[in-house]
Structures are given as structure tokens and as C-alpha cells.
Amino acid sequence: MRSGFAIFDHAQFRHYAKQITDMSVEARERRQPWILLSAPLGAVTLLLLVPLVFIVIYSFWLRSAVGPDIAGFHPDNWQRALTDPFYRYILFNTLKIAAITTFFCALLGYPAAYFITRSSGNKLILLLLLMLPFWISYIIRTMSWINILGSSGALNTLLLSTGVISSPIQMLYNEATVILGLVHFLLPFMVLNIYVSLDGIDTNLEDAATSLGATRWQSFLQVTLPLSLPGLAAGGLLCFVLGAGTYITPLILGGPRDAMFANLVFEAIITQLNWPMGSALSLLLLLVLGALVAVYNRFLGMSQLTKGLG
Amino acid sequence: MDNTKRYERLLERYRNGDLDRRSFLGLIGAAGVAYGVQTPFARMAFAQDVTQVRFDGWGGVVSEAFRRHAFDPYTAATGINVVDGTFSGGDEYLAQVRSSQEGEYNIAHLSGVFDYARYVNFGLDVALNIENIPNMELVMDALTNAFRGITPDHLSAVPYNYGTTGLAYNRAYISDEEIREKGASILIDPEYQGKIGGWSDWRTRLWYAALQTGQSPNDIQDMEAAWDAIRAHRDLALKYWGSGAELMSLLAEEEIYVTEGWSGRIAALQEQGHDIGYYDAPNSFGWQECLFVIKGSPVEACEELLNFMLAPETSIAVAEGQNYPPALDGSKVDLGSKIPTLPAYDPSGTLEALTFADPVYWNGNEAEWSETFARVQRGF
Structure with missing residues (x-):
């Protein structure tokens, strides 16, 4: 009697063995990215998604007058965050300040990036100088404006000593100084993004435009600027999102009325100990900025952003 | 056994x-x-044997004095290390404690009786055995009684120092006579528009609004008038300061001429040679600080450390460092030569000259008033 194993001849055995080997290679190849991604995915899950879930849950709790928060599903915080004109006003003001900051960053950042791209030889030094402010604490950089613009700061002292003014000018603690502080903080992000974009443009294109009769200004406007727009947009998005999420700058350089949405989140959580409302407000800001990023991604894609960050 | x-x-x-x-x-x-x-x-x-106790305070000279006079001798006597942490604000610290595991934080140098009440409300208190803290005998009863009003059957803290939030003014621009004449109303005087400051703390703003509208800070009847006073101050003020360092900087740099300020910080400015006056108007904001033992802490070890911290040499060194009078009764302990000269010092040991915030009144309205202040501050 022949055993069941003997029904396969050698050729069939090799065929099945190859299939199994091929499958295992395919399966391994399929698994490999997940194995490599497991650590970052784990980190993102633990450090971002899980806390986010906690914040979502918290946003539906209620603060009690004294003592612990009241757990449950209460839409009250969301209702207030979405319908209260106070939160709407601060949110629009935040978006306005972020937009003005982004505009000034673009205005100042483009010429700087263009200069760095076109400079020959000292490009690395210029890039290093651009990165230099990142080595100093953001808070210290922001506070430095007090020593420059304060009543007894460098600028007032200079103007007084040269006789231009007879008494110090009040320059600090208003919305303009908040925007100034934000531009100071965010400008390098804009310059880097535009630089990456400009650096990737083939200079022969400008030469070609010039050889076809375009002036240097025309070749810039019709060739260089359109090609660098993705970098400008990426820098704009970064500046806008980072600017809209800040609370330190208005705290240091703002007056009594000056506040951005993140200040409300800080106050709700830290000063008022109203974690549920603070959670709802922080999620609202996240949703608004997330929507902006989604719109950007729909029309320009995220690849330009990662180039700039890289 | x-x-x-x-x-x-x-x-x-x-x-x-x-x-x-x-x-x-x-x-x-x-x-x-x-x-x-x-x-x-x-x-x-x-x-789980006690090997260390964590203390959190305001840092700076206070921490140094605690380290030298209390923590190091305590470690030498008990073998228990004291981990010394700092915080920049009481609200921020409470948020940290609430999100921590029990036992992670042990003793905190907290502000005000309302902080004591808040910690009790969150169930963060313990019952101290006062017999284990013999130096409590030297503490003013008036300060301890404020805590007993909240927890009549036990204490979770020992009083440590006190001070006031009074009017601080630059003598180059505002005379002593003017500040006495105008009192708290000088903070809403249009003559000093753009040169007025104020603490971004809702309690202090409301306290001074009560004084400006002729009301008792512990029983404000006309809230709308008080909010209007805060609005008037907001529109005249250059800046709300958020820390003692910022307060000192704004006054020293002459960015502002007048603000309410913490007595100890103003004394420090005076020590540095700045011509800054300090005046406690009637019903000026008095407050005390305590050393609070947080739930989950090794209570006996904490009691022993509190006794070291309340010892006269430690209390006096800390008080001289931070310019706030200690909780020790001047009639029972020789407080030296500097402390009797500090602003807010009460030689009687009764503290009847100071007005403290009623914790039940203020904490009961905290939720509503802190949110309303956030709106009023931004122009609403």
C-alpha cells in the first residue's frame, strides 16, 4: 500500500515548496514596513492619539463649582465653545493675527531666501546664521524686545540721546508688538521653506526667459515666483499654524486685552481649573487649524511641507 | 508592637x-x-520605606534658606532626603498635583487660605498630628484659626508666612500724600493712563475693584459696579503682570508708575535702591502662605520636616530672604531686627490690622468670577 506522501513526485514537491517560499517572501515584504514603522506608530499612538482621546472624553465632562469634575456625556462645553460670541471673537482675532504675521513673514522672508539661494560661496554660513536664533530659547528671544522697545530700552535711549524725542515713546504691550514678536519667532521657518523651493529651480529657466526677451524682473515674476509658490505656501502654512497656536508672545508682549485662543485654553486649564472647557477649546482650535491643513493638502499636498522641514 | x-x-x-x-x-x-x-x-x-520627601516652593532665596536651615539638618537627623522642586504659580501647581499619582508630591508652599480650601475640596488633604510638630506652639493662632475654619477637626498644613498686596508707586511721579488721598482709586485715575499696572489674577482685580467702588471685598453687593471698575482699570493699564519678576521689572524700568504689588517684592525693590513706595490702603489684601501636606505623603516624615521648617532660625532666615514676615508670634519669639521693619509686619500677633479673603466666599464664586474676568479682560 502506498503512503499518502508518495502521491507527489519531486517536481510537484519543488513546485509547492517554491509557492510556499514565494508566499513567505511576499508576506515578509508586506510585514516589513509595519515592523519598521511599529516604533514610531507606537509612539504616535501613545503620545498623540491616546492623549487626544482623553481630551475628547474630558471635553464632554463638566466642571463642578468646587471639587472633582463631573464625568459623563454633556455637550455643554461644546455648545458654549461654538455659540458664545466671546470665543468666536478671540478665535477670529487669533486667525487675523496669524494671517498678518504670515503676510509679514512672507514679505520679509522671500527676499532673504532669494538672497541666500543666489549667493555664491557663503550659502552655508548664511543658512547657519538663519538657524542661529533656534539655539536661543523662544521666551528669551521674545523678552529681548522689552530691552529694545521698552521705555528705557535701546531704541528709546538712542532717540532720546540724539534729541529726536524728548520723552520715551510707549512702543510695547499692544497688538503690534505681539505681531512683531511672532514675526521674529516664525521668520526662519518661512525663509527655510522658500529657500528649499528656490534652490530646486533650474536657473537655466531664468536664462531662457531672458534670452527670449524678458527683463530680469519679468523672468522673476513669470518664472521664478510661480515655481517657488509651493515653498511660499508651505512656509505660510507653518507660520500660520504655529502663530495661531502660540500663547507666550501675547503674554509677554501683549497688553491687558491682547490674547490669542491658546491663552484661553491656558487660562481654562491652569487658572480656572476648568479642564473640560479647556479640552473643548483646545479641540476646537485643533479642528480649525486641522481644516486649514486639510485644505492645503487638497490643493498643494504635504510633500512640499516635509521638504521644507527636512 | x-x-x-x-x-x-x-x-x-x-x-x-x-x-x-x-x-x-x-x-x-x-x-x-x-x-x-x-x-x-x-x-x-x-x-516603600520613606527615603525621601518632596517639597515644592517658589524657588530662589527661599529654597536656598530652606536647604541650608531645614532640609540639610533634617536629612542629617533622619536620613531622609528632601527633593526640592519649584513652581511658578499656585494654579499651575494644583493642575500638576491633580494629574499626578498619590504620593508623588508631598509638601507645598501654598498661597492663601483659599488654596488650602481648594486642596481640601479636591480631597488632597491629610490629618496632621500637631503633637509631632512642637514648633506649632510658636505660630500665631490667628493664622492657624483660618485653616481650622475650613477643616475644624484637623489640619493639613501649618502657617508659614504672611504679607499683603498693597499699592506700589514710583515716588518720582506719585507722592506719599497723593497715594494716601486717592488710595485704591489711583489705579483707575485717568491722569496715569498707560502708566498703571496690575496683576492678571482675577481675585486681586476684584478685590481692588471692591475697594475702588467702596465695597467690602468679602461681601461685594454691586458686582456690575465692580466689573465696571475692572474695565476702567483695564483700559487705563499698560500691562497686566504675571509674576513677581515682571512686577519688579515694570516698576524698576519705569514702564509703570503705580500698581498693586506684593509687599515682599516691593521691599526687595526698595533694598535694591529703587525709590518705590508701598502703601496698604484700608482693607488692603492680606494673605498668608502655608506648608501643605498633600494626600498620599508619608505623614510622619512630613510632620518632622515641618517642625524643622518652623524652627525659629529657619523661619527667620526664610522670612529675611523673601521679605515676608514669618508665621511665628513676635510676642513668643525674638524675630531679630529686620523682620519688624518689613511691610505688612504685625507686632501684635493678632493680625487684626489685615483683611484676609474669606475662603468660603471667594472659592464659592471662583468658577463664575474667574471666567467672567477672562471675558472682561478681553473687552467684554
Whole structure:
């Protein structure tokens, strides 16, 4: 009697063995990215998604007058965050300040990036100088404006000593100084993004435009600027999102009325100990900025952003 | 009773004939089995022996004084290390404590009786055995009674120092006579528009609004008038300051000429040579600070440390460092030469000259008023 194993001849055995080997290679190849991604995915899950879930849950709790928060599903915080004109006003003001900051960053950042791209030889030094402010604490950089613009700061002292003014000018603690502080903080992000974009443009294109009769200004406007727009947009998005999420700058350089949405989140959580409302407000800001990023991604894609960050 | 004592008693009963040999050996055997079974778990219990106590305070000279006069001698006497942490604000610290595990934070240098009440409301208090803190005998009763009003059957903190939030003004621009004449209303005087400051703390803003509208800070009847006073101050003020360092900087740099300020910080400015005056208007904001033991802490170890911290040499050194009078009763302890000169110092030991915030009143309205202030501050 022949055993069941003997029904396969050698050729069939090799065929099945190859299939199994091929499958295992395919399966391994399929698994490999997940194995490599497991650590970052784990980190993102633990450090971002899980806390986010906690914040979502918290946003539906209620603060009690004294003592612990009241757990449950209460839409009250969301209702207030979405319908209260106070939160709407601060949110629009935040978006306005972020937009003005982004505009000034673009205005100042483009010429700087263009200069760095076109400079020959000292490009690395210029890039290093651009990165230099990142080595100093953001808070210290922001506070430095007090020593420059304060009543007894460098600028007032200079103007007084040269006789231009007879008494110090009040320059600090208003919305303009908040925007100034934000531009100071965010400008390098804009310059880097535009630089990456400009650096990737083939200079022969400008030469070609010039050889076809375009002036240097025309070749810039019709060739260089359109090609660098993705970098400008990426820098704009970064500046806008980072600017809209800040609370330190208005705290240091703002007056009594000056506040951005993140200040409300800080106050709700830290000063008022109203974690549920603070959670709802922080999620609202996240949703608004997330929507902006989604719109950007729909029309320009995220690849330009990662180039700039890289 | 320790195990050795238990065995000795058992042996004594056996020798006296109260216990037969079989029962004696049975109990010894059972004790042996019980010890063998619990030994692996006992290691974990040993790991919980008190090896350190965490103290959180305001940092700077206060921390240095605590380290030199209290923490190091305490460690030498007990073998328990003191981990010294700092925080920049009481609200921020409470948020940290609430999100921590029990026992992570032990003793905190907290502000105000309302902070004591808040911690009690969150169930973060413990019951201290005052007999383990002999130096409490030297503390003013007026300060301790404020805490007993909140927890009549126990104390979770010991008073440590007190001060006021009074009017600070630049003498180059505002005379002593003017500040006495105008009092708290100088903070809403249009003459000083753009040169007025204020603490971004809702309690202080409302307290001064009550004074400006002629009301009792502990019983504000016309809230709308008080909010209007805050709006008037907001529109005249250059800046709301958020820390003692910022307060000192704004006054020293002459960015502002007048603000309410913390007595100790103004004394520090005066020590530095700045011509800054300090005036406690009638019903000026008095407050006290305490050393609060947080739930989950090793209470006995904390009590011993509190006793070290309340010792006169430590209390006086800290008080001289931070320019706030200590909680020690001047009639029972010689406080030296500097402390009687500090702003807010009360030689009577009764503190009747100071007005403290009623914790029940202020904490009961905290939720509503802190949110309303956030709106009023932004123009609403």
C-alpha cells in the first residue's frame, strides 16, 4: 500500500515548496514596513492619539463649582465653545493675527531666501546664521524686545540721546508688538521653506526667459515666483499654524486685552481649573487649524511641507 | 508592637503555663510559614520605606534658606532626603498635583487660605498630628484659626508666612500724600493712563475693584459696579503682570508708575535702591502662605520636616530672604531686627490690622468670577 506522501513526485514537491517560499517572501515584504514603522506608530499612538482621546472624553465632562469634575456625556462645553460670541471673537482675532504675521513673514522672508539661494560661496554660513536664533530659547528671544522697545530700552535711549524725542515713546504691550514678536519667532521657518523651493529651480529657466526677451524682473515674476509658490505656501502654512497656536508672545508682549485662543485654553486649564472647557477649546482650535491643513493638502499636498522641514 | 516582642510574650505565656507545648510550637510554626509566604511581598513593602520627601516652593532665596536651615539638618537627623522642586504659580501647581499619582508630591508652599480650601475640596488633604510638630506652639493662632475654619477637626498644613498686596508707586511721579488721598482709586485715575499696572489674577482685580467702588471685598453687593471698575482699570493699564519678576521689572524700568504689588517684592525693590513706595490702603489684601501636606505623603516624615521648617532660625532666615514676615508670634519669639521693619509686619500677633479673603466666599464664586474676568479682560 502506498503512503499518502508518495502521491507527489519531486517536481510537484519543488513546485509547492517554491509557492510556499514565494508566499513567505511576499508576506515578509508586506510585514516589513509595519515592523519598521511599529516604533514610531507606537509612539504616535501613545503620545498623540491616546492623549487626544482623553481630551475628547474630558471635553464632554463638566466642571463642578468646587471639587472633582463631573464625568459623563454633556455637550455643554461644546455648545458654549461654538455659540458664545466671546470665543468666536478671540478665535477670529487669533486667525487675523496669524494671517498678518504670515503676510509679514512672507514679505520679509522671500527676499532673504532669494538672497541666500543666489549667493555664491557663503550659502552655508548664511543658512547657519538663519538657524542661529533656534539655539536661543523662544521666551528669551521674545523678552529681548522689552530691552529694545521698552521705555528705557535701546531704541528709546538712542532717540532720546540724539534729541529726536524728548520723552520715551510707549512702543510695547499692544497688538503690534505681539505681531512683531511672532514675526521674529516664525521668520526662519518661512525663509527655510522658500529657500528649499528656490534652490530646486533650474536657473537655466531664468536664462531662457531672458534670452527670449524678458527683463530680469519679468523672468522673476513669470518664472521664478510661480515655481517657488509651493515653498511660499508651505512656509505660510507653518507660520500660520504655529502663530495661531502660540500663547507666550501675547503674554509677554501683549497688553491687558491682547490674547490669542491658546491663552484661553491656558487660562481654562491652569487658572480656572476648568479642564473640560479647556479640552473643548483646545479641540476646537485643533479642528480649525486641522481644516486649514486639510485644505492645503487638497490643493498643494504635504510633500512640499516635509521638504521644507527636512 | 514588633515581632520580637510578640515572640517574647508568647514564650512568657508558655513558660507561665498559660499555653501548652503543642499550641506554642503550632503558633511558632504558623508564624514561620506566614513569614516565609509574605517575604517576597515584604520586599515591596520595604521599598516603600520613606527615603525621601518632596517639597515644592517658589524657588530662589527661599529654597536656598530652606536647604541650608531645614532640609540639610533634617536629612542629617533622619536620613531622609528632601527633593526640592519649584513652581511658578499656585494654579499651575494644583493642575500638576491633580494629574499626578498619590504620593508623588508631598509638601507645598501654598498661597492663601483659599488654596488650602481648594486642596481640601479636591480631597488632597491629610490629618496632621500637631503633637509631632512642637514648633506649632510658636505660630500665631490667628493664622492657624483660618485653616481650622475650613477643616475644624484637623489640619493639613501649618502657617508659614504672611504679607499683603498693597499699592506700589514710583515716588518720582506719585507722592506719599497723593497715594494716601486717592488710595485704591489711583489705579483707575485717568491722569496715569498707560502708566498703571496690575496683576492678571482675577481675585486681586476684584478685590481692588471692591475697594475702588467702596465695597467690602468679602461681601461685594454691586458686582456690575465692580466689573465696571475692572474695565476702567483695564483700559487705563499698560500691562497686566504675571509674576513677581515682571512686577519688579515694570516698576524698576519705569514702564509703570503705580500698581498693586506684593509687599515682599516691593521691599526687595526698595533694598535694591529703587525709590518705590508701598502703601496698604484700608482693607488692603492680606494673605498668608502655608506648608501643605498633600494626600498620599508619608505623614510622619512630613510632620518632622515641618517642625524643622518652623524652627525659629529657619523661619527667620526664610522670612529675611523673601521679605515676608514669618508665621511665628513676635510676642513668643525674638524675630531679630529686620523682620519688624518689613511691610505688612504685625507686632501684635493678632493680625487684626489685615483683611484676609474669606475662603468660603471667594472659592464659592471662583468658577463664575474667574471666567467672567477672562471675558472682561478681553473687552467684554
